[in-house]
Amino acid sequence: MKLDSQNLPLEYSTETNKMNILGFWIFLSAEIMLFATLFTSYFVYVDRGVGSGPAGAEIFELPPVLIETFLLLTSSFTIGLAVHAMRIGRVKAMIGFMVVTLLLGAGFLSVEIYEFIHFYHIGATLQTSGFTATLLTTLGTHGAHVTFGLFWGIMIIVQVLRGGLNARTANKSFIFSLYWHFLDVMWIFIFSFIYLKGMM
Amino acid sequence: MKELFPLKQVNGYIFSLLLTVVALSVYFFDMSFAMGLTILIVTAFIQAGVQLVVFMHAGESEDKGGIYLHTIYGVAVAILTILGSLLAMIWGYMI
Amino acid sequence: MDFLDRFSIPPHDDPMLYASIVAIGLVSIAIVFGVTYFKKWGYLWNNWLTTVDHKRIGIMYIISALLMLFRGGADAVMMRLQTAVPDNSFLDAQHYNEVFTTHGVVMIFFMAMAFIIGMMNFVVPLQIGARDVAFPRLNALSFWLYFAGAMLFNVSFVVGGSPDAGWTNYYPLAGTEFSEHVGVNYYNWALQISGIGTLMTGINFIATIMKMRAPGMKLMKMPMFTWSALITNLIIVFAFPVLTIALLMGTLDRQFFTNFFTTGDGGMDMMWANLFWVWGHPEVYILVLPAFGIYSQIIATFSQRNLYGYKSMVASMVIISLLSFMVWVHHFFTMGQGAVANSIFSITTMAIAVPTGIKIFNWLLTMWRGKIRFTTPMMYSVAFIPLFTIGGVTGVMLAMASADYQYHNTMFLVAHFHNVIIPGVVFAMIAGLIYYWPKMFGFMLNERIGKWAFWNIVIGFCLSFFPMYITGLNGQARRMYTYSEASGFGPLSMVSFFGALLLAVGFVIIVYNVYYSFRYAPRNVGDDPWNARSLEWATHNPVPEYNFAITPNVDSEEAFWDYKKNGHDLFKGEIKDIHMPNNSGWSIILAGFFFVFGFFFVFHVWVGVIIAFLGIIGCLIYRSFEKDDGHHIHKEEIEETENKFGGAK
Numbered sequence: 001m002k003l004d005s006q007n008l009p010l011e012y013s014t015e016t017n018k019m020n021i022l023g024f025w026i027f028l029s030a031e032i033m034l035f036a037t038l039f040t041s042y043f044v045y046v047d048r049g050v051g052s053g054p055a056g057a058e059i060f061e062l063p064p065v066l067i068e069t070f071l072l073l074t075s076s077f078t079i080g081l082a083v084h085a086m087r088i089g090r091v092k093a094m095i096g097f098m099v100v101t102l103l104l105g106a107g108f109l110s111v112e113i114y115e116f117i118h119f120y121h122i123g124a125t126l127q128t129s130g131f132t133a134t135l136l137t138t139l140g141t142h143g144a145h146v147t148f149g150l151f152w153g154i155m156i157i158v159q160v161l162r163g164g165l166n167a168r169t170a171n172k173s174f175i176f177s178l179y180w181h182f183l184d185v186m187w188i189f190i191f192s193f194i195y196l197k198g199m200m
Numbered sequence: 201m202k203e204l205f206p207l208k209q210v211n212g213y214i215f216s217l218l219l220t221v222v223a224l225s226v227y228f229f230d231m232s233f234a235m236g237l238t239i240l241i242v243t244a245f246i247q248a249g250v251q252l253v254v255f256m257h258a259g260e261s262e263d264k265g266g267i268y269l270h271t272i273y274g275v276a277v278a279i280l281t282i283l284g285s286l287l288a289m290i291w292g293y294m295i
Numbered sequence: 296m297d298f299l300d301r302f303s304i305p306p307h308d309d310p311m312l313y314a315s316i317v318a319i320g321l322v323s324i325a326i327v328f329g330v331t332y333f334k335k336w337g338y339l340w341n342n343w344l345t346t347v348d349h350k351r352i353g354i355m356y357i358i359s360a361l362l363m364l365f366r367g368g369a370d371a372v373m374m375r376l377q378t379a380v381p382d383n384s385f386l387d388a389q390h391y392n393e394v395f396t397t398h399g400v401v402m403i404f405f406m407a408m409a410f411i412i413g414m415m416n417f418v419v420p421l422q423i424g425a426r427d428v429a430f431p432r433l434n435a436l437s438f439w440l441y442f443a444g445a446m447l448f449n450v451s452f453v454v455g456g457s458p459d460a461g462w463t464n465y466y467p468l469a470g471t472e473f474s475e476h477v478g479v480n481y482y483n484w485a486l487q488i489s490g491i492g493t494l495m496t497g498i499n500f501i502a503t504i505m506k507m508r509a510p511g512m513k514l515m516k517m518p519m520f521t522w523s524a525l526i527t528n529l530i531i532v533f534a535f536p537v538l539t540i541a542l543l544m545g546t547l548d549r550q551f552f553t554n555f556f557t558t559g560d561g562g563m564d565m566m567w568a569n570l571f572w573v574w575g576h577p578e579v580y581i582l583v584l585p586a587f588g589i590y591s592q593i594i595a596t597f598s599q600r601n602l603y604g605y606k607s608m609v610a611s612m613v614i615i616s617l618l619s620f621m622v623w624v625h626h627f628f629t630m631g632q633g634a635v636a637n638s639i640f641s642i643t644t645m646a647i648a649v650p651t652g653i654k655i656f657n658w659l660l661t662m663w664r665g666k667i668r669f670t671t672p673m674m675y676s677v678a679f680i681p682l683f684t685i686g687g688v689t690g691v692m693l694a695m696a697s698a699d700y701q702y703h704n705t706m707f708l709v710a711h712f713h714n715v716i717i718p719g720v721v722f723a724m725i726a727g728l729i730y731y732w733p734k735m736f737g738f739m740l741n742e743r744i745g746k747w748a749f750w751n752i753v754i755g756f757c758l759s760f761f762p763m764y765i766t767g768l769n770g771q772a773r774r775m776y777t778y779s780e781a782s783g784f785g786p787l788s789m790v791s792f793f794g795a796l797l798l799a800v801g802f803v804i805i806v807y808n809v810y811y812s813f814r815y816a817p818r819n820v821g822d823d824p825w826n827a828r829s830l831e832w833a834t835h836n837p838v839p840e841y842n843f844a845i846t847p848n849v850d851s852e853e854a855f856w857d858y859k860k861n862g863h864d865l866f867k868g869e870i871k872d873i874h875m876p877n878n879s880g881w882s883i884i885l886a887g888f889f890f891v892f893g894f895f896f897v898f899h900v901w902v903g904v905i906i907a908f909l910g911i912i913g914c915l916i917y918r919s920f921e922k923d924d925g926h927h928i929h930k931e932e933i934e935e936t937e938n939k940f941g942g943a944k
Contacts, residue, residue, distance in 0.1 A: 051561030292636030
């Protein structure tokens with residue numbers, strides 16, 4: 001889908017806006033490498049770093065992971081709807097979708113925290129082995145991104161509520177949506193190559 | 201109400217849920233490691249592609265060349281790093 | 296007192312260390328006193344500390360880089376002095392470990408990186424005809440994060456002790472078991488903080504080069520330095536996140552007792568080496584590609600010919616950028632990963648010599664039949680070609696995995712990488728600094744004194760590093776603080792020491808040159824003192840705040856040359872109001888919080904960490920709500936400035 005160059009949506013309406021969006025894409029490509037490094041470590045430690053601690057298959061549980069996946073996939077859908085609502089000028093709907101997105105994100109985080117506590121109780125802590133350290137660091141980095149996204153999203157909702165939709169807030173909202181989708185993509189890789197591969 | 205739920209995004213969402221279900225097959229069915237990994241790789245990358253194109257609108261702006269170039273370059277370097285590290289740290293000792 | 300004990304440095308018998316601590320204290324006090332006495336705080340704050348002007352940020356980077364050059368250089372001279380004679384006791388083993396560690400870290404991260412980023416900052420927006428970079432505020436933040444990191448690293452010298460596990464910081468040596476004091480924590484946090492800054496620079500410059508080129512400047516019409524900057528920043532964006540994660544894992548290991556790089560419970564010490572070099576090898580090309588760019592500009596200018604093989608230059612850099620991510624294992628061929636893995640990385644490593652070789656031939660062919668003028672920048676460039684080729688050839692020797700078992704961790708390796716980095720990067724940066732000096736300050740550096748410095752540096756370089764090839768092949772290991780007389784390394788090491796002294800003299804002469812030229816050089820150098828070719832010379836010296844009064848219209852890769860000689864019309868249109876970003880103290884304050892955060896984290900002072908963290912969050916929230924639309928420089932003001940320079944262009 002191409003944008004109509006005569007009639008650009010608000011978030012693309014100034015040169016600064018376009019630059020911000022491109023800059024954020026470049027940042028996301030750096031984030032790909034950040035997570036790739038974590039995956040690199042994970043793939044190495046999952047085979048050779050278990051030591052005397054538990055292996056992945058012994059500690060992973062499907063239900064919480066499925067809930068997390070469903071919540072995050074849905075939140076990625078709703079933030080997409082928020083951007084769509086923004087583009088057709090429906091500010092209230094947009095804010096509604098953003099609130100839903102953040103709530104789903106918070107739900108995801110609570111399940112993840114539950115999962116961490118579970119890991120702790122069955123003796124898979126940060127200090128247990130190279131494998132558990134990498135697992136928890138990878139999940140933790142993703143979780144920290146989601147946490148940061150929650151606060152960022154709140155900031156943006158406040159700004160849209162206060163100032164309405166303009167070139168500045170539309171641009172911020174769009175960039176936030178890119179960030180949120182990206183977190184979903186990273187989760188898909190975590191879901192597939194850490195959890196499912198581990199339980200296969 | 202209907203205009204708030206564009207067909208493309210709804211379809212994208214349903215499609216990504218379907219892909220998740222397909223990926224889950226590696227858990228529920230007994231299959232070889234290679235087969236399972238292939239399924240995971242295929243579904244994960246299609247999922248990522250759906251997000252990128254349908255939800256993130258990667259191809260809509262005048263900078264789409266730069267955006268795709270960066271993403272592809274990033275993925276390429278990521279794969280090189282993962283495979284190279286596995287080669288050095290694990291496979292190299294086995295072959 | 297237990298609380299305070301952790302801040303003390305580990306005991307040294309060395310009075311010199313305490314003397315230098317006192318010296319640092321006195322110099323800092325003198326600077327603060329001096330600025331206060333001359334009532335320059337306001338000027339400093341308004342014009343430099345809060346600036347978002349890419350030219351000033353570039354100059355601040357370069358000043359910091361030069362300071363760090365002398366800091367790292369002092370380390371180097373101390374090392375050569377210690378090893379000048381057998382069984383020397385000038386430094387003890389621990390002190391020597393700290394000195395070679397800080398030498399490496401300071402030179403790579405805080406000297407070379409800062410120098411190239413400073414050059415990019417100053418030159419790139421001018422070369423593409425932009426007013427500033429894409430994200431000026433972020434650019435200032437990049438600089439201040441770098442500066443915070445550099446200061447944090449240097450604080451380790453006086454509070455808590457310097458890192459001592461080498462600049463590569465290999466585990467388990469760098470783990471808490473063998474490196475108990477906080478030195479390596481400093482390493483982790485200083486590099487983490489400045490690394491974040493570097494990553495931002497990478498994003499910033501890619502966006503700048505992709506979006507802000509002057510009308511008509513297609514990608515294939517960009518000056519070569521801008522091309523090299525684009526490729527470099529691409530590598531930065533993909534390489535630095537790896538370092539971020541590796542440092543995070545190191546921090547977790549040292550401060551939260553995880554088992555990433557330990558030798559028990561599934562830890563893999565060599566995983567650090569792996570991740571470090573996944574970042575570290577691209578880093579080599581991050582350093583050398585901008586240097587190649589600078590040489591391309593200088594060689595074309597002073598051969599008075601256009602650059603030979605523009606397209607092949609670009610293509611070779613693109614290939615280098617990809618290959619640079621495929622070679623890292625050659626840093627640890629001796630790990631034991633077997634012949635197949637080693638062969639693969641051996642081949643990719645040798646392959647990278649091909650595009651580099653193409654570039655060498657292009658420079659030679661640019662000079663071929665050119666009317667060469669041997670100015671100081673050109674002399675550095677001409678010296679670079681053979682010296683760098685020697686470094687490259689020894690690099691190919693090291694790339695052969697089986698032969699590397701002999702060279703690994705010897706002085707041969709030390710000679711090799713100094714042989715590529717000094718002629719490759721340091722010469723380029725000095726040459727670039729001299730070349731762009733009139734653009735920065737509006738006067739030229741003295742050529743006669745400059746050539747004195749050149750000969751000292753080149754001869755000093757050869758004398759200090761070529762002997763190491765021989766002692767290395769004879770088996771002298773690197774990083775050993777002393778050796779016996781029977782080893783026979785004595786005489787050649789003494790030659791090395793003299794070379795180091797000559798190098799030091801050369802750098803002091805450069806500083807003297809700055810002083811001399813500042814006092815005596817004429818100020819009416821005009822806008823084009825070198826008879827240059829690319830767009831950055833189409834504006835005034837020194838460059839006004841807004842760079843170009845009228846946005847240039849570019850039609851070729853040597854826009855200024857074609858404007859001068861072939862009648863291209865660069866400046867169509869007329870002077871209009873120019874929109875510029877506002878200065879802001881936000882960047883320096885945020886970086887200050889990062890410094891405090893890092894410092895307290897090093898020492899496990901969690902209260903301080905939390906307070907600094909809240910400060911960081913506060914700054915981010917402030918920025919999120921801030922509305923800053925910049926300001927306009929009015930037409931009349933621009934016309935006035937332009938008239939002072941003798942008319943608008």
